Amino acid sequence: MHVIATAGHVDHGKSTLVRALTGMEPDRWAEERRRGLTIDLGFAWTRLPGGAEIAFVDVPGHERFVPNMLAGVGPVPAVLFVVAADEGWMPQSTEHLDALHALGVRHGLLAVTRSDLADPEPARAEALRRIARTSLGAVPSVVVSGATGAGLDALRAALADLAGALPAADADADLRLWVDRSFTVGGAGTVVTGTLAAGTLRTGDELVLAASGRRVRVRGLQALGESREVLTPVARAAVNLRGVDRDAVGRGDALLTPGAWLSTSTVDVVVTGGPVGDLPGHLVLHAGSAAVPVRLRPLGPDTARLALARPLPLRVADRVLLRDPGQHRVAGGATVLDVRPPALRRRGAARARAAELADLARGAVEMSRDAAERAARLHVRHRGFVPGAELRAMGLPAPGEPVAGGWQVDAERWAALVHRIGPDVERWQRGHPLEPGVPVEVVRHALDLPDTALVAPLVRAAGLTSAGGRIRTGAAPEQLPPKVARAVDAVTEDLRARPFAAPEAHRLAELGLGHRELAAAVRAGRLVKIAEGVVLLPGAEQRAAATLADLPQPFTLSEARRALGTTRRVAVPLLELLDRRGITVRLPDDTRRLR
Numbered sequence: 381m382h383v384i385a386t387a388g389h390v391d392h393g394k395s396t397l398v399r400a401l402t403g404m405e406p407d408r409w410a411e412e413r414r415r416g417l418t419i420d421l422g423f424a425w426t427r428l429p430g431g432a433e434i435a436f437v438d439v440p441g442h443e444r445f446v447p448n449m450l451a452g453v454g455p456v457p458a459v460l461f462v463v464a465a466d467e468g469w470m471p472q473s474t475e476h477l478d479a480l481h482a483l484g485v486r487h488g489l490l491a492v493t494r495s496d497l498a499d500p501e502p503a504r505a506e507a508l509r510r511i512a513r514t515s516l517g518a519v520p521s522v523v524v525s526g527a528t529g530a531g532l533d534a535l536r537a538a539l540a541d542l543a544g545a546l547p548a549a550d551a552d553a554d555l556r557l558w559v560d561r562s563f564t565v566g567g568a569g570t571v572v573t574g575t576l577a578a579g580t581l582r583t584g585d586e587l588v589l590a591a592s593g594r595r596v597r598v599r600g601l602q603a604l605g606e607s608r609e610v611l612t613p614v615a616r617a618a619v620n621l622r623g624v625d626r627d628a629v630g631r632g633d634a635l636l637t638p639g640a641w642l643s644t645s646t647v648d649v650v651v652t653g654g655p656v657g658d659l660p661g662h663l664v665l666h667a668g669s670a671a672v673p674v675r676l677r678p679l680g681p682d683t684a685r686l687a688l689a690r691p692l693p694l695r696v697a698d699r700v701l702l703r704d705p706g707q708h709r710v711a712g713g714a715t716v717l718d719v720r721p722p723a724l725r726r727r728g729a730a731r732a733r734a735a736e737l738a739d740l741a742r743g744a745v746e747m748s749r750d751a752a753e754r755a756a757r758l759h760v761r762h763r764g765f766v767p768g769a770e771l772r773a774m775g776l777p778a779p780g781e782p783v784a785g786g787w788q789v790d791a792e793r794w795a796a797l798v799h800r801i802g803p804d805v806e807r808w809q810r811g812h813p814l815e816p817g818v819p820v821e822v823v824r825h826a827l828d829l830p831d832t833a834l835v836a837p838l839v840r841a842a843g844l845t846s847a848g849g850r851i852r853t854g855a856a857p858e859q860l861p862p863k864v865a866r867a868v869d870a871v872t873e874d875l876r877a878r879p880f881a882a883p884e885a886h887r888l889a890e891l892g893l894g895h896r897e898l899a900a901a902v903r904a905g906r907l908v909k910i911a912e913g914v915v916l917l918p919g920a921e922q923r924a925a926a927t928l929a930d931l932p933q934p935f936t937l938s939e940a941r942r943a944l945g946t947t948r949r950v951a952v953p954l955l956e957l958l959d960r961r962g963i964t965v966r967l968p969d970d971t972r973r974l975r
Contacts, residue, residue, distance in 0.1 A: 381425075381603065381615045382543040383575050385437040387480060388462035389470035393493035395422065396526035397462060398436045401536065402426040423573070423616060425604045428540040433604060435616040436460070437575065455558045455575040455668050457546055457614060458487040459516070460539070463507045465492050465500035465523070473507070475710060481514035482653060482701040482713030489542050490521035491535060496528050549613035554640040555579035555587065556693055557617060558668030559633045564626045568600070572629055573618045574669065579637065581611040581619065589624065590634040590643060590693045597622045632670035634693055642773045643691035644719040648733070649684055650741035651702070653712025656684045659702070663711055666701040667692055674702075680734030683741060685721065686714075694719050695775030696755055717741060717755065719774050722762040753779050756788075764793040765830045785833035797827055798841045805844060806853045813861050814896040816903060817850030860904050867891035868901045875917045880924065880946040880954070882914045911953035924954060925963050925974065934971035 386394040398404075404424035422438035437456055459480055463473060480488070490507055492500040500523045512518050522538050524531035561573040585598045600620035601608045611617050619635065651659070656678040665674045665686060673689040694700075698716040703709070717740045724730050740755050756776040760766050768778050768786040783789045804826060808818045820835050829835060839846045844853055860868065870891055871883055883891075888898070898915055901907045907915040927943050928935065935943075941951040955972060958964040964972045 381433045381435055382458070382546060383435045383437065383456050383614050383616055384458045384460050384539070384542070385456040386439055386462060387459050387476040389464070389467070389472040389476075392462050392464040392467065392470070392473075393526050394460075394462045395438050397460075397491060397493060397524065397535075398422070398424050398438045400526045400529065400532055401539075402436065425616070428536050428543065430540050430544075432540050432543045434539060434543060435604065437616070455560075455577045457485070457549075457577065458489075458542060459485055460489050460491055461507070461511065461516075461519070462491050462493055463503050464494045464497075465503045466494050466498035468503040469506050469510065474510075475708075477510060477514060477516075478653075478710040479701055480516060482699075482710055484515050484699040484713065484715075486515050486517070487542060487546055488516045488519045489538055490519050492521065492523045493526055495523045495530060496525040546614075550578045551580050551612045553578035553613075554637040555581065555635065556590075556637075556641065556668070557581070557619070557635040558670065559629060559635065560631055560669040562626055562630045562633075565620070568620050570621045570624050570626045570629065571618055572621065572633075572635070573616065574635075576611055576613045576615045576617045578613050580613075581617060583609050586638060587635045588638045588641075589629055590636055590641070591632075591690075592628065594624065594628065595638065596624045596635075632668075632672075634668060634670070636693055639769075640773055641693040641695075642719055642770065643693050645688045645691045646721055647686050647688070647694060647716050648679070648718040648721040648737055649686055649700070649714035649716055650737065651682050651684055651712050651714045653702075653710070656680070656682055659684075659711050660704055660706070663702045664705050665692075665714075666703060667694060667698065676702075677730075679730055680738055683717070683734055683737040684714075685724075685733075695773075696752065697775055715741075718759065720759065720763075720770075752777055760788045761790045761792070764790050765834070783834060784837045785831055787831060787834060789834070794838075794841075797829075797838055801827065801838055801842045802844060802853060805851055809853065813859065814864070814900045815850070816848065816899060817846075817852035820846070820849050820851060823851055860900055860906070863892065864897045864900060867893050867897070868906045871907065871915070872917060878945060879917065879920065880944040880950055882910070882916055882946070882950045885913060888913070910950065910957060914950055914953055916950075916954075920954070921958060921961060921963060924958060928964070929974055934967055934973040936971055940972070 386398065388394055402424040423435065424438065425433065425435040427433050463469060490504065490511060492504045492507070504521050504523065508521060520538055522531055522535045524535050556579065557574045557576055559572045559574050563571055565571050581598065581601055583598055583601055587596055587598065588594070589596060598619055599622040601611050602618040603611055603615050659676055661676055663674050663676055665672050665688065670692055672692060675687040677685040679685055694716050696716055696719060700714050700716065702711045702714055704711045717737055724733060736758055740751065740758065756771055756779040759771070759776065760779060766788045768782055768788055771778055771788060778788055780788065783794070801823065805818050805823070820832060823835055824832050836846065839851055844851055871893070874883055875881070898907065898909070902909045905918060908918050908920055909915055924944060928940060931939055931943055937951060937955065940955060941948060944951060955964065959966050962975055965975050966972050
């Protein structure tokens with residue numbers, strides 16, 4: 381299916397032409413038919429020669445209903461521009477063409493209507509000249525009469541050619557269906573319609589409403605009046621939603637792929653159509669079917685920051701339109717450059733930002749791969765750390781390999797952190813000599829890292845060591861505090877006299893050696909932990925093996941205890957340690973022998 385919007389001055393025959401082409405009535409309201417005036421959006425469809433299906437979005441031409449017109453044109457890739465031969469180019473012709481140019485529409489066809497009432501050539505010549513100066517460029521044209529039917533076959537052929545020249549839409553893209561109508565159907569519930577420009581819709585899909593963040597499920601789909609299980613772009617879609625009232629969704633809302641879009645209320649843009657400084661400070665932004673008041677802050681000659689009255693799901697390279705409702709005119713078009721722009725708090729920040737945006741604005745209309753990567757790098761540089769999923773939701777590619785957990789990190793920020801972490805850890809160790817190292821969470825907080833997953837690669841890059849959730853420099857043997865060192869000296873003297881008579885709990889308490897102090901002594905290599913609360917001197921395993929070698933093999937626990945001159949409290953964990961190290965072998969009858 382191909383979707384084409386009409387455009388042109390009021391009463392120039394847009395709806396009459398759609399009716400003649402499709403046999404359907406695009407004007408939905410009795411008031412529209414009574415007044416002969418399209419007030420809201422109308423929809424009709426037909427099959428062209430060659431089999432192409434065309435759906436028309438028929439828009440109002442009256443100046444008072446320009447917001448309705450923009451809601452219909454915004455998501456549509458091509459336009460049928462209508463000019464009446466007997467009236468020629470008119471004010472709303474200009475505003476509609478300005479809107480199409482601002483939105484960057486590039487595919488179109490001119491139809492000169494009422495050829496039975498006047499010579500169509502003057503109107504055709506002027507229209508082609510004006511259109512050629514816009515994003516549409518040189519377009520084909522057809523002369524028709526809705527009243528007599530003259531030229532309709534040529535128009536159908538031209539529409540088929542236009543449809544065949546349209547670029548293929550991306551069926552795998554993240555879904556963003558701008559809602560242009562919302563209503564209730566008896567027995568079905570809430571139904572919304574919109575132009576599916578990219579992505580795929582399936583019955584049963586779970587989607588998100590942009591305005592509320594509410595999750596909804598697709599109960600059913602229709603296109604061209606027929607039920608569908610799957611819809612691919614481009615298509616006019618009617619979506620029956622489960623789990624939402626009609627009042628909770630309306631024009632300007634959007635159905636989104638969950639987790640794939642960022643809603644933003646501040647965007648930086650490059651503006652086309654005139655100097656930013658000449659624009660009023662308050663405008664209306666049109667994106668898709670949405671119309672949102674914005675406050676404009678000029679940054680450079682053609683760049684600005686827009687503060688939106690409500691958030692919209694926008695991406696980098698989106699084309700939007702700026703309208704001045706006070707002057708009833710299109711003020712210009714804009715291309716989104718950043719949907720998460722940095723705050724401008726310091727003196728000169730706006731000027732520096734304008735220079736950055738000027739670089740991004742080069743090629744922004746097409747947003748080439750190179751321009752997109754520049755935008756991604758700039759965003760990462762400003763924020764330091766950005767999840768790759770967020771870049772994708774912004775419409776940007778990852779500028780490099782993620783550091784960890786999908787995080788993209790600014791190279792300068794990372795280098796500074798690698799340089800800083802070692803001294804920070806060493807300083808913390810000196811202040812906490814009894815600790816086995818800096819807790820990972822302390823490091824994360826001190827370095828202002830957004831995710832603990834970033835600590836490990838940073839530790840590796842700085843040449844530090846990490847174990848048990850603690851980080852150490854590993855540069856030199858641990859130095860014990862003087863008081864702890866003296867207590868360990870006393871234990872050492874005791875053990876030199878009786879190597880396997882580990883000090884009892886009361887002796888350790890008397891010396892002031894608790895769990896933290898003993899752990900520090902073990903890390904410093906002054907003691908060896910055999911079991912909880914049981915410490916011996918380094919080399920105790922080798923000395924025990926030498927002593928046990930003098931026993932008849934195999935030997936019992938009691939024989940080992942007596943030979944070692946110790947108690948069961950020490951002998952049991954010591955022999956188990958020797959078993960684990962492969963120094964002794966435990967036999968089925970619970971005796972042991974040296975390996």
